[in-house]
Amino acid sequence: MDKMGKIDLSAKELQEEVEALSGQRVFACYHCGKCTAGCPFASEMDLTPRQVLEYIMEGRVEVLNSRTIWLCAACFTCTVRCPNGIDIARVMEALRQILLRRGEDSLDLASLGEEELPQIALVAGARKLIG
Amino acid sequence: MRIAYYPGCSLKALAANFDRSARAAMGALGVELVELERWNCCGTVSSLTTDDLMRQLAPVRNLIRAQEAGERRLVTACAMCYNTLKRAALRVEAHPEELAKINAFLDEEPDYRGGVRVLHLLELLRDEVGFEAVAKRVVRPLEGLRVAPYYGCLLLRPRGVGLDDPENPSILEELVRALGAEPVDSPLKGQCCGSYHTVAHKEVVARRAHKILSEAASRGAEALISSCPLCSFNLDNRQRLIRELDGSFAPLPVLYFTELMALAFGLEEALSPEGHYVDPRPFLEERQLLRR
Ligand code: SF4
Ligand code: SF4
Numbered sequence: 018m019d020k021m022g023k024i025d026l027s028a029k030e031l032q033e034e035v036e037a038l039s040g041q042r043v044f045a046c047y048h049c050g051k052c053t054a055g056c057p058f059a060s061e062m063d064l065t066p067r068q069v070l071e072y073i074m075e076g077r078v079e080v081l082n083s084r085t086i087w088l089c090a091a092c093f094t095c096t097v098r099c100p101n102g103i104d105i106a107r108v109m110e111a112l113r114q115i116l117l118r119r120g121e122d123s124l125d126l127a128s129l130g131e132e133e134l135p136q137i138a139l140v141a142g143a144r145k146l147i148g
Numbered sequence: 149m150r151i152a153y154y155p156g157c158s159l160k161a162l163a164a165n166f167d168r169s170a171r172a173a174m175g176a177l178g179v180e181l182v183e184l185e186r187w188n189c190c191g192t193v194s195s196l197t198t199d200d201l202m203r204q205l206a207p208v209r210n211l212i213r214a215q216e217a218g219e220r221r222l223v224t225a226c227a228m229c230y231n232t233l234k235r236a237a238l239r240v241e242a243h244p245e246e247l248a249k250i251n252a253f254l255d256e257e258p259d260y261r262g263g264v265r266v267l268h269l270l271e272l273l274r275d276e277v278g279f280e281a282v283a284k285r286v287v288r289p290l291e292g293l294r295v296a297p298y299y300g301c302l303l304l305r306p307r308g309v310g311l312d313d314p315e316n317p318s319i320l321e322e323l324v325r326a327l328g329a330e331p332v333d334s335p336l337k338g339q340c341c342g343s344y345h346t347v348a349h350k351e352v353v354a355r356r357a358h359k360i361l362s363e364a365a366s367r368g369a370e371a372l373i374s375s376c377p378l379c380s381f382n383l384d385n386r387q388r389l390i391r392e393l394d395g396s397f398a399p400l401p402v403l404y405f406t407e408l409m410a411l412a413f414g415l416e417e418a419l420s421p422e423g424h425y426v427d428p429r430p431f432l433e434e435r436q437l438l439r440r
Contacts, residue, residue: 133162144191
């Protein structure tokens, strides 16, 4: 889904907003790829977690179109393994928040079926995927 | 021992069997779980942005309830509630200026003064009850039963919040041994089950669960234990979808660790078919661990 059409953000604004929202120093990344290696969703992603860092460093705003930021379930595996102490789960959350705060939700509760789900699944999904 | 208990939303609904077995098993060990009055949803997931104080109100309000009851500790069984409540408690402890803001905002509540410790039931078992006492209470040792502990994410990570070594945990293995069963190790025991993607991307979750369950089964596991209603749902209920994707997949029962305790303590009534997609009873009966 092209969310970028509606979002006007310069390379510098993207970098500043990610660093401010996440509290992380994205430029500390030296691209070892450890985050990608341990990510349980890497095989389903279009950009690997390391590439997400690379895109931000290069100011490539199209990172906001990536399926990766929505697939990340904040499992914190990368967070505990990054040799530079970057909390990548927070970087992913910052990217989601940039979109959510501009009205780009990623979950339509009305479209869900009848299945009874654990209450925490619904609350967590709503909190992560709806602004 | 009496201790303040936070059940959380799922244990009051879809995972009522987790709540029931937790109360029964802990009761058998002389620990009474006293449900917190007027608790509210913790918010389930920790918000991860720097400007999210609003999202800390829900967990902090529960800490205020514990403080009101004169409690210094709050125990929970759900791994997600544990993580979220504990993160909030640690955060306001480390940032008094944030706590001051929260207190000012929650002006109809007494101020939270800090100092409530959030504990998981497993920590209480390990650090206070002790696994030796657990082993002593066993009336029906689960001899020969091969059980795969599944930790998932939130019991272990991030560092400083988790209750064990994030890369090489052992607390569930110790519990399994204390109950007389045999722990089956798996490299995927701390890997995410797919979490809330179960709401809108069931297939993603089914693929994750398929891997986790197959790995455990290939190492000889006959059942898997969990400490989270969402992990359990994904690993258990999503087996229906896994069967559609892989006809050769054999069902694997998924139990809460408290259900395994109840079984070994002879509290059969705490092990009901409700709350399970794969009914664990036929296999336990076959192994003569449950009366027919
Ligand atoms: S683990 Fe850390 S340093 Fe290595 S690629 Fe990922 S973010 Fe960069
Ligand atoms: S936190 Fe997100 S990016 Fe990091 S390993 Fe987990 S799912 Fe992958």
